[in-house]
Amino acid sequence: MEFATIEFDLEGGVATLALNRPERLNSFNEQMHQEVREALSVVEQDQAVRALLITGNGRGFCAGQDLSDRSVAPGAEVPDLGSSIETWYNPLIRTLQRLPMPVIAAVNGVAAGAGANIALACDLVIAARSASFTQAFCKIGLVPDSGGTWQLPRLVGMARAKGLSMLGDKLSAEQAAAWGLIWQCVDDDALRSTATDLARHLATQPTRGLALIKQALNQSFDNDLDTQLDVERDLQREAGRTEDYREGVAAFMEKRAPQFKGR
Template sequence: MEPSLIVAEHDGWTELTLNRPDRLNAFNEDLHRALAAALDAAADEACRAVLLTGAGRGFCAGQDLGDRASADGPPDLGATIEAFYNPLIRRIRGLRKPVVCAVNGVAAGAGANIAFACDIVLAARSAKFIQAFARIGLVPDSGGTFFLPRLVGDARARALMLLAEPLSAEKAESWGLIWKAVDDATLMDEARALAAHLATQPTQGLALTKAALNASASNGLDTQLDLERDLQREAGRTPDYREGVSAFVEKRPARFSGRRA
């Protein structure tokens, strides 16, 4: 039996592939648990970047509704969110290294919002993002109501969620919802090259930058300025800062280790 998640270790980075292509990589409990374990393992200092993608013709169709069809009585969807989806978003946002997402096809429902939770999103030009919740009478979850208004503004976020219309990768790029749309044939090459590049960069500085960006959505200016001060103090004590300055003075490429100390 094929694993629901394929984990491929590379030099300093890890590629995670959702592997339920016959279900458009929709989540069931097994996939949730496998991805949670893989992200926890990626917290190791040896891993300095993560690439998340999907197998087959889609990235992720969200929740596998087949799991719901056999349930007796109304399901407690809040329990599923509390047990699986919320921890997944928190893992991605809290991971102290960049998470790249390569959206290779449709990203619908929670699948779209999981992509938006990642740090840098590339999408194949054929990919589409769909806030599909309205089609089945549900509320956007997995951080969708948090991420979308901040990424594209309130008016666009409301229309995407209330109308559940597909959004093309190219329009998602033009709206600032993703980093960029690329040709289908080059998506994985570009995504892997990006992850490999990030794995050579000052990992602790990137982690602190990620922490600052995560906090900025709810902080006022004074609080954010104080946080920048504190994080910069921490960054200035890392080996990579010393290496970066030495490389600049010596006019050579920096050789970052990614270590905390």
């Protein structure tokens, strides 16, 4: 598939999607939204894909929305930002959350606005030491979107969520890791190799089981303990019927490395 605003590759069970508008810090315009949607559709439908890695080319991960698409001339009609969110950003976040595989974000440089929250919608976030996360919405009178108001309080607590959202200060990758906002902070020159190695490792693991772990954890925010215990029961029943579970037990008993197939 040929794309103009992203690079997309499938190899060894890993899909790699690199945002590729470096001259605009990989900010989203409608074309990029459409191409990302097409690539993720391939990921969803190709059973050979067992992990997804998302990153950005150039000196930034993603600066969110390209505001040159949103400028308003004096006296002109104001664009409906809610429509843009409903058409593009919300479906993107929902897709990342429901993908039946691990999704890794490798954050290089700036992750601002929707760009920060798209990263946080991934399952594991690894950031370069020079990277930063900014809830830049308040700087132009807007509300964090792309799941930001849902993710931030759950990841760092309400006090920090309000501070990040209302002040719009840059949060360094090191501080983000210390706060538990992301999984790991690594040296800049190790970012891509660390993230790729992690994606390749996850692509060899019991994919269906990992997808069920993701499903259980995502549901836990909305459930009380009794309800979540029932969720665990039902998902464990489903996991116990997979080929990978049988292979995992057999490999353990035979004292050998398992050969998971993701089924």
